[in-house]
Amino acid sequence: QMCIRDSSLSARSILAILGNYYYDNSYLPLRKNTLFNGDLENLGFMGFGPLLFGYVKWLCEESIRNSVGHLYFLARDGKVMKEAYDIVSKNYKNAPISHYMLCSRRSVNLCKITDFSGINDLLHVDFASNTRLDCLIQDRFGINPNIIDDNAFSLHNFKRDQRVSNSDIEQLIPFFKEIKNLILQEAHEERTAYINYLDDIGYKPDSTKIGLVDIGYAGTMQQSLKEIRPEVETLGFYLITFRKALERLRDNKINSYGYLGNFIDRHDTSEPFCRFVPLFETLFSSSDTSFIKFVTINNKRIPIFQSQSEFEKKRVEVVNKIHSGAMKFITTACNVFKYNLHQIDVEPYKSERM
Secondary structure, rough: HHHHHHHHHHHHHHHHHHHHHHHOOOOOOOOOOOOOOOHHHHHHHHHHHHHHHHHHHHHHHHHHHHOOEEEEEEEEOHHHHHHHHHHHHHHHOOOEEEEEEEEHHHHHHHHHHOOOHHHHHHHHOOOOOOEEHHHHHHHHOOOOOOOOHHHHHHHOOOOOOEEHHHHHHHHHHHHHHOOOHHHHHHHHHHHHHHHHHHHHHHOOOOOOOEEEEEEEEEEHHHHHHHHHHHOOOOOEEEEEEEOHHHHHHOOOOOEEEEEEEEEEEOOOOOEEEEEOHHHHHHOOOOOOOEEEEEEEOOOEEEEEOOOOHEEEEHHHHHHHHHHHHHHHHHHHHHHHHHHHHOOOOHHHHHHHHO
8 A cells, every 4th residue: 555655646547447457346256376366368457568558658659759650560579569559559649650560580680691791690690509400501591401412511521410509600611601602592582572571561761760669689680671771760669678789789870769778788687577588578479470581472472480389379379368458458548548648657667567
């Protein structure tokens, strides 16, 4: 009670929405020692809902303040962000138009390669120990290993199914120089298809500012998109950014903003997000699997996604229930505050406190 009494009017208003929801059914048995009564939708409404609400409310206000005309929500974490934004933004005049953009590290990292230095950079990105060489070739560089001549492997003392680790990179470099033309051709085809997609969704030079929306971290996606479309200037609107983003973004003259924190040291902070990264990543994840690339079949562009595993099916079931509860909270809050929404202060730390 002391905590509630000492809180701001904004915080007490949000607590009132949570309390009215939780105790709406007086006949519902309440389980002891739980915050959400063991219910996933409750977790979404009372836990994830205020965080997502605070973030997209900040996103509306910050993007309007920066005269942004279009916001591109990056797959996959951006899907639930966009859904929430489309509800909240109706209460703001001049809110940017929202778009969902298919994007992934796999897709943009290969798209941006134009020479062997790009192949070398991608090869030096850490991968799991004891990865099969043929899987590394296919998953990271988009090449079907079966089209590579056996001599290319034997010449460099490798086998298709050989297990490799990061410590083997120096030995792998001559082999990848051998197959560089295959990789560069694949990168060129994927880049052409992806740029055509970006054109179709309006991600191209324009008189209006463009904002990129994602969970954040190191700003790698924003930098990669800058390399693919250097003529498009963007502002990044992230949930949070870590110290690694400082050099990457500022050296490339890219600006960004974070809701929970800007350029923080994730290993030396009391920020709850940094203590529970897998939890928050699960909350923001979508029912989609990861986007790989576009292929053209009969003059029709088709997106290719990773196949869904049995574990993914369970995750999707859980996440969908949590998201359903979060959207109920956001809809309720918008119905309560309406066009006075800008007067409500959802302080970042309080938004994730539950």
